[in-house]
Amino acid sequence: MADDNRQIVLAEIPQGKLAAHHFAVTQAPRPTPGDGEVLLRALYVSLDAANRAWMQGATYRSALKAGDVMAGGALAEVVESRSDSLSKGDLVFADTGWQEWAVLPARHLTRLPKLAPLTHLLSVYGVAGLTAYFGLLECGRPKAGETVVVSAAAGSVGSIVGQIAKIKGCRVVGIAGGAEKCALLERELGFDATVDYKAGDTRRALRAACPNGIDVYFDNVGGDILEACLFNMNNHGRIACCGAVSQYDGAAPAHGPRGVPGLIVTKRLTLTGFVVMDFYDQQAAALQTLKGWVESGELKVREDVIEGLENLPAALIGLLAGENVGKRMVKVV
Numbered sequence: 001m002a003d004d005n006r007q008i009v010l011a012e013i014p015q016g017k018l019a020a021h022h023f024a025v026t027q028a029p030r031p032t033p034g035d036g037e038v039l040l041r042a043l044y045v046s047l048d049a050a051n052r053a054w055m056q057g058a059t060y061r062s063a064l065k066a067g068d069v070m071a072g073g074a075l076a077e078v079v080e081s082r083s084d085s086l087s088k089g090d091l092v093f094a095d096t097g098w099q100e101w102a103v104l105p106a107r108h109l110t111r112l113p114k115l116a117p118l119t120h121l122l123s124v125y126g127v128a129g130l131t132a133y134f135g136l137l138e139c140g141r142p143k144a145g146e147t148v149v150v151s152a153a154a155g156s157v158g159s160i161v162g163q164i165a166k167i168k169g170c171r172v173v174g175i176a177g178g179a180e181k182c183a184l185l186e187r188e189l190g191f192d193a194t195v196d197y198k199a200g201d202t203r204r205a206l207r208a209a210c211p212n213g214i215d216v217y218f219d220n221v222g223g224d225i226l227e228a229c230l231f232n233m234n235n236h237g238r239i240a241c242c243g244a245v246s247q248y249d250g251a252a253p254a255h256g257p258r259g260v261p262g263l264i265v266t267k268r269l270t271l272t273g274f275v276v277m278d279f280y281d282q283q284a285a286a287l288q289t290l291k292g293w294v295e296s297g298e299l300k301v302r303e304d305v306i307e308g309l310e311n312l313p314a315a316l317i318g319l320l321a322g323e324n325v326g327k328r329m330v331k332v333v
């Protein structure tokens with residue numbers, strides 16, 4: 001068969017900021033499924049901040065190496081099946097990597113419903129929506145009337161966290177980069193207040209935006225913003241540690257946030273790290289609830305779709321630079 005499988009390879013492990021020259025476009029033969037396997041065609045590749053973290057070392061998956069096809073999840077269609085559990089035409093979310101065609105064992109894959117628009121399977125009904133849902137409700141445990149702060153608030157996870165906290169009756173403050181993103185959060189997604197962390201002195205701005213202090217902080221970024229939140233937390237506050245995007249795209253930071261562990265002790269804080277997979281046994285109920293909120297209009301879904309497999313490197317570099325509002329993905333077919 002002709003080499004018709006376009007792939008994006010991680011040509012070099014970045015030591016500093018991720019750049020286009022760390023990637024290369026290659027062609028490979030389309031793979032053939034064996035017994036128990038399926039041939040998948042990637043429709044939409046998900047862009048995730050974690051894609052960059054996988055280049056730094058082992059996380060909840062093994063570290064990427066130079067020369068690997070870039071790892072990543074995609075909404076994919078089964079084109080050929082050698083398994084009884086999936087049929088041609090089925091849709092799945094799969095770790096295809098950044099390529100048009102992939103072969104994977106069917107036993108790791110679950111058939112997805114064919115809902116419209118399909119892109120929601122990668123955003124609100126995918127990892128982003130479930131991360132927001134479980135991280136906020138299971139780790140943050142917000143109560144009506146409390147103040148919830150979320151960072152990377154205009155991103156795919158953050159934009160959903162803020163809206164769920166509003167649905168739960170909380171006062172919601174979003175931290176995002178730039179006045180435009182902050183205005184959008186207040187105008188379109190119902191945030192009560194916002195803090196532009198690029199405008200300087202985040203700690204003071206947070207104090208002004210949260211006159212009653214912070215009860216729940218949903219941390220997507222770590223670093224200086226986590227520090228600013230620690231100083232504004234109320235006694236017995238909860239921090240849901242979701243990710244640390246401020247630490248992904250560069251060399252390791254010189255030191256951690258101040259206030260650790262002193263403020264954790266004196267304010268009796270609970271910091272809970274989680275990975276969305278921890279909660280997959282409760283996934284069906286969560287999806288049902290998310291669906292209800294989307295259909296009633298209480299939860300607005302923001303998506304940022306870029307066309308063309310070859311644009312994946314630029315799309316990830318741009319995500320790390322904060323180009324996106326909502327869930328970023330690349331349409332392959």
Ligand SMILES: NC(=O)c1ccc[n+]([C@@H]2O[C@H](COP(=O)([O-])OP(=O)(O)OC[C@H]3O[C@@H](n4cnc5c(N)ncnc54)[C@H](OP(=O)(O)O)[C@@H]3O)[C@@H](O)[C@H]2O)c1
Pocket residue numbers: 047048049050127128131152153154155156157158175176177178181197220221225241242243244245246247274275276277319320321322323324325326327328
């Ligand atoms: N624990 C889990 O199971 C799980 C699952 C999925 C995702 N996550 C985590 O969720 C977080 C969000 O990831 P995502 O894939 O949904 O991406 P995203 O939020 O859609 O996009 C990343 C955003 O991070 C912000 N950002 C970049 N550099 C920053 C910095 N130095 N300081 C503050 N903000 C910065 C940018 O927005 P600005 O314009 O506001 O800077 C950018 O839009 C990440 O930490 C990721 O690792 C965790």
